Amino acid sequence: xxxxxxxxxxxxxxxxxxxxxxxxxxxxxxxxxxxxxxxxxxxxxxxxxxxxxxxxxxxxxxxxxxxxxxxxxxxxxxxxxxxxxxxxxxxxxxxxxxxxxxxxxxxxxxxxxxxxxxxxxxxxxxxxxxxxxxxxxxxxxxxxxxxxxxxxxxxxxxxxxxxxxxxxxxxxxxxxxxxxxxxxxxxxxxxxxxxxxxxxxxxxxxxxxxxxxxxxxxxxxxxxxxxxxxxxxxxxxxxxxxxxxxxxxxxxxxxxxxxxxxxxxxxxxxxxxxxxxxxxxxxxxxxxxxxxxxxxxxxxxxxxxxxxxxxxxxxxxxxxxxxxxxxxxxxxxxxxxxxxxxxxxxxxxxxxxxxxxxxxxxxxxxxxxxxxxxxxxxxxxxxxxxxxxxxxxxxxxxxxxxxxxxxxxxxxxxxxxxxxxxxxxxxxxxxxxxxx
Amino acid sequence: xxxxxxxxxxxxxxxxxxxxxxxxxxxxxxxxxxxxxxxxxxxxxxxxxxxxxxxxxxxxxxxxxxxxxxxxxxxxxxxxxxxxxxxxxxxxxxxxxxxxxxxxxxxxxxxxxxxxxxxxxxxxxxxxxxxxxxxxxxxxxxxxxxxxxxxxxxxxxxxxxxxxxxxxxxxxxxxxxxxxxxxxxxxxxxxxxxxxxxxxxxxxxxxxxxxxxxxxxxxxxxxxxxxxxxxxxxxxxxxxxxxxxxxxxxxxxxxxxxxxxxxxxxxxxxxxxxxxxxxxxxxxxxxxxxxxxxxxxxxxxxxxxxxxxxxxxxxxxxxxxxxxxxxxxxxxxxxxxxxxxxxxxxxxxxxxxxxxxx
Numbered sequence: 204x205x206x207x208x209x210x211x212x213x214x215x216x217x218x219x220x221x222x223x224x225x226x227x228x229x230x231x232x233x234x235x236x237x238x239x240x241x242x243x244x245x246x247x248x249x250x251x252x253x254x255x256x257x258x259x260x261x262x263x264x265x266x267x268x269x270x271x272x273x274x275x276x277x278x279x280x281x282x283x284x285x286x287x288x289x290x291x292x293x294x295x296x297x298x299x300x301x302x303x304x305x306x307x308x309x310x311x312x313x314x315x316x317x318x319x320x321x322x323x324x325x326x327x328x329x330x331x332x333x334x335x336x337x338x339x340x341x342x343x344x345x346x347x348x349x350x351x352x353x354x355x356x357x358x359x360x361x362x363x364x365x366x367x368x369x370x371x372x373x374x375x376x377x378x379x380x381x382x383x384x385x386x387x388x389x390x391x392x393x394x395x396x397x398x399x400x401x402x403x404x405x406x407x408x409x410x411x412x413x414x415x416x417x418x419x420x421x422x423x424x425x426x427x428x429x430x431x432x433x434x435x436x437x438x439x440x441x442x443x444x445x446x447x448x449x450x451x452x453x454x455x456x457x458x459x460x461x462x463x464x465x466x467x468x469x470x471x472x473x474x475x476x477x478x479x480x481x482x483x484x485x486x487x488x489x490x491x492x493x494x495x496x497x498x499x500x501x502x503x504x505x506x507x508x509x510x511x512x513x514x515x516x517x518x519x520x521x522x523x524x525x526x527x528x529x530x531x532x533x534x535x536x537x538x539x540x541x542x543x544x545x546x547x548x549x550x551x552x553x554x555x556x557x558x559x560x561x562x563x564x565x566x567x568x569x570x571x572x573x574x575x576x577x578x579x580x581x582x583x584x585x586x587x588x589x590x591x592x593x594x595x596x597x598x599x600x601x602x603x604x605x606x607x608x609x610x611x612x613x614x615x616x617x618x619x620x621x622x623x624x625x626x627x628x629x630x631x632x633x634x635x636x637x638x639x
Numbered sequence: 640x641x642x643x644x645x646x647x648x649x650x651x652x653x654x655x656x657x658x659x660x661x662x663x664x665x666x667x668x669x670x671x672x673x674x675x676x677x678x679x680x681x682x683x684x685x686x687x688x689x690x691x692x693x694x695x696x697x698x699x700x701x702x703x704x705x706x707x708x709x710x711x712x713x714x715x716x717x718x719x720x721x722x723x724x725x726x727x728x729x730x731x732x733x734x735x736x737x738x739x740x741x742x743x744x745x746x747x748x749x750x751x752x753x754x755x756x757x758x759x760x761x762x763x764x765x766x767x768x769x770x771x772x773x774x775x776x777x778x779x780x781x782x783x784x785x786x787x788x789x790x791x792x793x794x795x796x797x798x799x800x801x802x803x804x805x806x807x808x809x810x811x812x813x814x815x816x817x818x819x820x821x822x823x824x825x826x827x828x829x830x831x832x833x834x835x836x837x838x839x840x841x842x843x844x845x846x847x848x849x850x851x852x853x854x855x856x857x858x859x860x861x862x863x864x865x866x867x868x869x870x871x872x873x874x875x876x877x878x879x880x881x882x883x884x885x886x887x888x889x890x891x892x893x894x895x896x897x898x899x900x901x902x903x904x905x906x907x908x909x910x911x912x913x914x915x916x917x918x919x920x921x922x923x924x925x926x927x928x929x930x931x932x933x934x935x936x937x938x939x940x941x942x943x944x945x946x947x948x949x950x951x952x953x954x955x956x957x958x959x960x961x962x963x964x965x966x967x968x969x970x971x972x973x974x975x976x977x978x979x980x981x982x983x984x985x986x987x988x989x990x991x992x993x994x995x996x997x
Contacts, residue, residue, distance in 0.1 A: 241954035281941075281953040286902065290895065291690045291938060298686075312801055313897050316817035332799070381788065383799040383899060390798050410901055508952075620798070628805050628817070 232274040233544055235260070235529050236300035238292045238310060243283035244413065245437030248465045248518065249306070253279065254509040255522020258501045259493070263530065265500040270533050273543050277526075284437070286310050293317070301547045302326050302529060308384035311335075311344075318343035319632055324551045326532075328525045329354075329461055329484055332624075333387060333617060336584035338555065340621040342634040345554045347528055348576045348587035349484050352617065353608035354460050355388040355432075358482050359395055361591045361603055362430050362458060370401040376423055378443060379434035381407035388434060388460075391616060398612075404428065413439040420446040433459040440468040444476055454478035454594075461485075461589070466516040469594045477596040484589040485573050486601060487520040492568030493527075494520065517592065517599055524573045531557055531567075555580050574605055580637035586610060642990035658840065661991075675829060680822055688821035689894070690938050696825075696832045697889050699930035702914040703839055703923065704882030709912075710920035711843055712875030713855030714764050718776035719911045721783035722880045723887025724903030725753040728793050730888035731802045735795055742807050742814055746831065746888040750881040756783070757880020764872045768858070780905055787900035801899040804892050815892045824893045831889060835882055840923055842878065851875050852921075917968060919978025928979035932971070937964055 237256060240249040260277040269275050278300070280292035289310030293303055303318070304326050305311045311331040318325050325344045327335065333350040335341045363370045377392060379385030389405055396403040404426060406419050416439075423431060431452065435443055440463045447457055455478040464481025488494065494514070501507045502514060513519045536545040536553030545553065557578045564570055576585030586608060593602035625631040642663050649655040659665040679692060705719050729752035733745045760779040764772050787793060794802045806816030813819045814827050842848055853861040854871045862868050891898045910933065918929025937960050944951040951959075975982040989996070 239953065242957050279953040281957040283957065286897075286899070287895070294686045294689045295942070308799075309801070309899055312799060312803070313895070316803070316896065320817050382901065383801055386798060386800050410904075627803065630806065630818075 231272070231544065232269070232276050233533060234276045234278060234296075234300045235302050235304070235526075236278045236280055236292075236296040237304045238282045238289055238296075238306050239279040240282050240284045240306065241279075242281060243285065244410070245284040245307075247467060248437050248440065248462065249284070251465070251467070251509065251513050251516050251518040252522040252525070254507065254513065255519040255524075256526040257522075258497050258507050258509065259523040259526040260530070261506060262493075262497045262500045265504075266496055270530055271537055271543060273533075273537075275530070275533070282306070282310065284309075286313055289313065297321050297323050301533075301545060301550050304525075304529075305331070308332065308387060309382060312383055315341070315344055316628055323547045324554055326525075326529055326554065328528055330384065333391075333613075334620040334624065336582060336586070337617055337621040338579070338581045338583040339634050339637050340625050340631070341583060342632065343551060345578070345583045347554075347557065347578055347583070347585045348573060349589060349608065350584050350586070350613075350617075351387040351434075351460065352391045352613045353584070353586055354482050354589070355391050356395075356608040356613060357589055357591075357606040358432055358458050358460070359392070360606060360609070361480070361482070362432075362456075367395070367399045370399050370429075372400065373429040374402045374404060374426065376426060376428040376431045377403060377405045377434065378419060378423070378431055379405060379407055380413070380436055380439050381409045384436060385434045388432075390620070391613065392432075394612070394616060408435070408439055408443075413437065414442045416442050416446045419443075420450050420452070423452065424450055429456065431457045433457065433463045435459065435463045440465060441471055444468055444472045444479065448472045448475035455480070458482070458591075461521075464592055464599060465518050466599065467518075469599075474596045476594050479594045480602060481592050481594075481599070482589050482606070483517060483521075483592045483599075484587055485517065485521040485524045486571060486590055486592070487515055487517050487599075488571045489515050489520075491570055491572060493523065493572075494568075496568065497523065515598070520572060524569070527567070527569060527573075528554075528557065531559065554578065555583070557585065559585075579639055580634060581639040642987065642993070644991055658844075672833075680825060683825075685821045688825050691935050693821070693825055693828050693894050695927075695930045695935050696828045697886055697894055698911065698914055698934045699926045700832050700835060700889065701883055701886035701911045702918060702926040702929055703836065704879045704884075704886060705911050706915045706918075706920060706922070706926055707839065707843065707851075707882065708875050708879035709915060710922065711848060711855060712851035712872065712879075713858075714761070714872060714875060715769065715773040716776040716879075717773050717905070717908050717912065718760060718779035718783070719883055720903045720905065720907035721780045722753045722757050722883040723890060723907065723911075724783055724787055724898075724900070725756045725880075726750060726884025726887035727891040727898060727903070728787060728802065729753065729884070730892060731804075732793065734805075734807060734892075742809050742892065743827075743831075746885055746892065749888045750884040753884025753887065754877045754881040757876045757883070758873050761873055761876030761880075764876065765869055777905075780908055784900055784904050787903060799899075801897055802891065803897045804895075807892070815896075817896060828889055828893050831885065835885065836923060839882065843923070847874060855921075913968070917971060917978055919980030919982075922978065922980035924983065925978050925980030928983065932967065932979065933964070936967070940964075 239253045240246055257277050260275050264274055280296055282289040282292055284307050286309040289305060290313050293314045302324050305314050308331055311327050327346045331346045333352040335344040335346045336350050359367060392403050406422060408416055408419055433443055454476060457479050459481040461483045464483055469476045509519060532550055532553035533545055535556050536549040540549045555578055560575045574587040576587035578585045588605050588607040590601045590605060591603035592599040644661050647662055701723060708714050708716050726749045729749035730745050734740055763775040794800060804816050806813050806818045812823055814823055850866050850871045853866055858868060914929035914933050917932060919925030940960050940963060941956050944956055
């Protein structure tokens with residue numbers, strides 16, 4: 204009985220603790236929480252990115268003592284790519300963090316309508332709902348440097364050698380994860396298919412089929428497509444690549460989105476993956492100033508969680524770039540509002556006024572790691588464009604110059620979709636102050 | 640001493656059949672209701688509302704629905720999540736086709752859709768039972784989730800394939816959607832859950848409930864004493880799926896705010912089944928205890944390291960969480976295989992005779 208009552212007391216104390224909420228913020232720091240996933244079926248691709256994000260912030264805290272004297276606290280809330288956990292993490296962290304990084308299109312869709320009410324910016328670099336780039340409608344959401352629709356446009360341009368009409372009569376398979384993320388490019392690619400006369404065949408891969416895609420690849424073999432475009436993530440990438448290698452699908456006709464270009468996945472197929480391409484808005488430059496500083500201040504001191512060799516990975520360095528976006532937004536908000544500890548509202552302004560040109564990227568030590576871009580109140584993505592990367596059997600190399608998406612095609616669709624979203628979620632506040 | 644029943648005389652049949660023949664039980668319930676209706680809403684943070692209180696209530700409701708089918712009528716079902724999905728999608732279609740519709744009405748009606756689907760998939764129960772029936776309900780699970788994915792009309796041809804809850808007002812107060820306040824949603828859910836619980840307690844105590852229990856314990860004997868098996872089994876499927884459908888509509892409209900088809904996949908079914916089994920099959924109280932253990936405890940554990948200032952990385956916390964909850968489930972099942980409700984019943988019995996056990 205005694206143990207029981209003690210148990211009861213303990214659980215009551217625990218419940219009270221949870222109800223009372225989380226400890227308050229310290230004064231001279233800002234909190235950038237990441238809704239990470241180092242567990243679950245997407246951990247393999249998620250972990251290097253999270254490591255990169257964490258290590259860049261750590262390096263700044265070590266090297267400069269934070270940003271202009273303000274320490275940046277990098278916390279993680281584990282979601283396991285589960286939308287339920289993600290929404291829980293959002294609720295848990297929205298009081299303390301100045302930004303929310305949902306890290307899954309499903310979680311982004313979940314928190315997107317709440318960001319207006321809670322007034323906290325969403326940073327979804329290179330993922331989320333593509334029309335989020337329309338800043339006049341999506342006041343609080345940011346998906347720099349480029350959107351999925353941009354990615355689809357760039358991939359099509361690259362496989363058509365710049366002339367989309369040359370795709371006429373061809374067949375393109377879109378092998379995609381059967382989740383909001385994977386369905387994202389379908390409307391745009393369908394519009395392209397109608398305009399340029401090629402056949403688009405979406406083949407979904409369910410969450411349960413990610414590791415065993417024999418049915419999908421059997422269908423691909425039967426259809427004999429001219430190109431396979433992949434919108435995959437996590438265990439799906441490795442599954443698709445091994446299956447493609449097994450069925451001897453020509454790798455130079457297999458192109459992935461930026462989340463399907465993980466070194467670790469291609470290492471599992473090695474030489475057989477030679478020729479596989481993946482569009483990317485970031486590129487690993489291991490001898491850049493930033494990366495060298497991370498090496499000296501974090502990795503060599505044994506403070507990094509990253510695995511050996513991960514340092515040179517596309518995904519690890521992409522994580523570094525993502526944290527840089529958040530830090531640069533903090534910096535520009537600090538300068539504009541003449542303050543040290545920025546609030547979520549001020550950070551929103553910062554995200555709207557990112558000016559990352561070549562000279563500035565060189566100054567902060569990011570030369571060649573991300574294409575230059577700038578955001579505005581109407582343009583929350585920046586549409587930086589990207590490079591086509593190609594696997595040479597051991598690592599990714601650039602195989603194209605900087606590609607730019609065809610905004611004349613994308614923008615009307617994005618505006619229409621944004622309008623549709625706002626209407627479906629009425630009353631939806633728009634940013635009417637933006638006159639651009 | 641606290642639970643002494645001496646001196647509580649029953650002088651009429653009505654008193655003898657009261658819901659709470661022991662006065663202390665009624666006091667305890669009053670105390671819990673006071674907590675739920677007054678104390679929690681006054682003290683809870685938004686996080687507590689959205690991550691603890693609301694989900695516990697909704698999961699408990701879903702488990703209650705399953706418990707009627709599995710615990711009372713003895714028909715094992717693995718399709719709970721799919722029936723929740725039917726309720727959610729029905730509610731979504733109704734609120735988008737008739738935008739001004741009262742949400743309470745829409746949720747109440749959406750239960751009928753899942754009841755109809757539940758009865759349809761319950762038909763095999765007339766011929767097969769046990770594990771074979773479980774497989775038949777599993778078919779419902781796979782088929783319905785596939786339908787939610789492929790039938791674009793269900794999600795209004797949305798490009799992402801997900802349904803999103805818009806701001807819905809009732810009597811001038813926003814009750815669903817991003818602008819709804821957590822407290823309003825909590826009261827809404829609490830009201831519905833209380834209502835359904837009272838209904839479930841009464842139906843399981845009455846003629847229909849006894850019929851279900853007879854079928855559960857031995858269906859041939861039940862048939863011999865004159866119980867219509869078809870009526871008993873299908874009514875259990877209907878009532879159970881109705882409650883599960885309501886839980887599904889609440890799940891999406893009052894809690895999640897958006898849902899993709901994969902949400903209603905088999906892990907959710909198992910989760911609800913675990914709640915029902917660990918809470919105790921054939922009990923009402925057990926669903927709440929099970930939901931607290933399965934839904935709320937992991938959330939509380941994951942906030943502990945931060946609250947105590949322990950520097951444990953969140954991925955590690957998640958691993959520990961899985962281990963702790965798994966160990967607790969096994970421990971509870973070893974201590975009391977009949978679930979937490981039975982555990983409480985034993986404690987209560989001991990308390991009644993305490994401090995003189997003989």
